[in-house]
Amino acid sequence: MSSSSIRAHLALVALLSATTFYFAYKSRRLNKFLRHSEYRKKPENPNPNKGKLFFISQTGTSKTLAKRLHALLTSNDLLFDLVDPQTYEPEDLSKEALVLIVASSWEDGKPPEAAKFFMNWIDESANDFRVGSLLLSNCKFAVFGVGSKSYEKTFNMVAKDLSKKMRELGAGEVLPVVEGDVDGGELDVVFEDWSKRVVAILKSGGDRLENGIVNGEASIVGVESDPVYHEYDDDEEEEDVVESEMVDLEDIAGKGPSRRSVNVAETNGKVKDGKRDMVTPVIRASLEKQGYKIIGSHSGVKICRWTKSQLRGRGGCYKHSFYGIESHR
Numbered sequence: 001m002s003s004s005s006i007r008a009h010l011a012l013v014a015l016l017s018a019t020t021f022y023f024a025y026k027s028r029r030l031n032k033f034l035r036h037s038e039y040r041k042k043p044e045n046p047n048p049n050k051g052k053l054f055f056i057s058q059t060g061t062s063k064t065l066a067k068r069l070h071a072l073l074t075s076n077d078l079l080f081d082l083v084d085p086q087t088y089e090p091e092d093l094s095k096e097a098l099v100l101i102v103a104s105s106w107e108d109g110k111p112p113e114a115a116k117f118f119m120n121w122i123d124e125s126a127n128d129f130r131v132g133s134l135l136l137s138n139c140k141f142a143v144f145g146v147g148s149k150s151y152e153k154t155f156n157m158v159a160k161d162l163s164k165k166m167r168e169l170g171a172g173e174v175l176p177v178v179e180g181d182v183d184g185g186e187l188d189v190v191f192e193d194w195s196k197r198v199v200a201i202l203k204s205g206g207d208r209l210e211n212g213i214v215n216g217e218a219s220i221v222g223v224e225s226d227p228v229y230h231e232y233d234d235d236e237e238e239e240d241v242v243e244s245e246m247v248d249l250e251d252i253a254g255k256g257p258s259r260r261s262v263n264v265a266e267t268n269g270k271v272k273d274g275k276r277d278m279v280t281p282v283i284r285a286s287l288e289k290q291g292y293k294i295i296g297s298h299s300g301v302k303i304c305r306w307t308k309s310q311l312r313g314r315g316g317c318y319k320h321s322f323y324g325i326e327s328h329r
């Protein structure tokens with residue numbers, strides 16, 4: 001073999017080695033990035049189709065009762081996860097179809113320590129005008145309170161508060177709150193009665209739940225109110241009256257937001273770099289449900305339905321009809 005061909009061989013081997021080394025290095029970097037990346041997929045709600053039975057408890061009374069109900073549900077082939085709110089991501093509430101809560105109240109009607117984050121989340125969401133009343137619109141729920149009448153004004157405050165806030169967020173209450181009294185209120189009997197009613201409702205199928213009517217007694221159904229964010233147009237009133245039969249691809253794309261796609265830990269209404277996020281995951285979900293597109297971390301935008309209608313040649317709003325203003329151009 002001539003010296004020039006040996007040199008060529010050596011150069012080829014060197015090139016191949018360098019290439020192999022380079023790709024091996026890149027692959028390791030990529031793996032490392034994926035392992036540590038903040039964009040790594042967060043764990044999904046393990047059983048979004050199963051009901052959730054929460055216990056909000058400090059000294060175990062509510063937990064014991066919830067366990068009893070869980071056993072009853074299971075023996076009736078009703079699949080529920082028994083959940084400690086401490087281990088639950090409240091963002092997932094919007095995916096739940098059925099929620100049962102056994103909740104105790106503590107000093108000044110406050111929740112036990114373990115449920116503070118969960119309760120705060122519900123409270124903040126219900127009080128945030130940007131979230132609106134659609135967030136839990138797919139969720140049916142019932143609450144049993146564990147407390148003592150001797151605390152008078154704050155008797156079962158947590159349970160009552162939960163019920164109110166859940167309704168404000170659009171969830172449908174299938175049974176009015178039942179208030180258990182640990183001090184002479186025959187708690188076990190009252191709880192057993194409530195549990196049987198819950199099981200009866202669940203076993204009766206979806207109809208009663210859908211209607212929010214239980215054995216003829218009207219349950220408190222989610223309070224409907226207008227969406228909190230509006231289009232950048234003053235045509236809403238007319239839009240409400242005329243419902244387009246056509247479904248916009250844009251609107252479909254807005255449905256079913258993935259809350260995992262945003263960094264929940266950082267943006268759940270918390271302070272980041274000294275600033276509070278304007279579009280938290282909850283607000284994002286609510287806006288996307290209404291067909292808005294989120295711009296940056298601060299705004300939601302949706303094209304006016306009349307503008308779309310006009311662009312399709314199907315007529316515009318009163319501004320066009322009465323004054324000839326072509327706001328779609």
Ligand SMILES: Cc1cc2nc3c(=O)[nH]c(=O)nc-3n(C[C@H](O)[C@H](O)[C@H](O)COP(=O)(O)O)c2cc1C
Pocket residue numbers: 056057058059060061062063104105106107108109110112146147148149151154155156157182
């Ligand atoms: C210090 C203290 C404060 C309490 N405050 C309230 C209250 O404000 N409202 C109420 O209904 N019950 C109140 N209770 C009663 C508890 O709700 C009751 O003991 C219940 O069984 C606790 O349930 P848990 O073991 O599941 O936490 C209080 C009890 C204690 C010991």
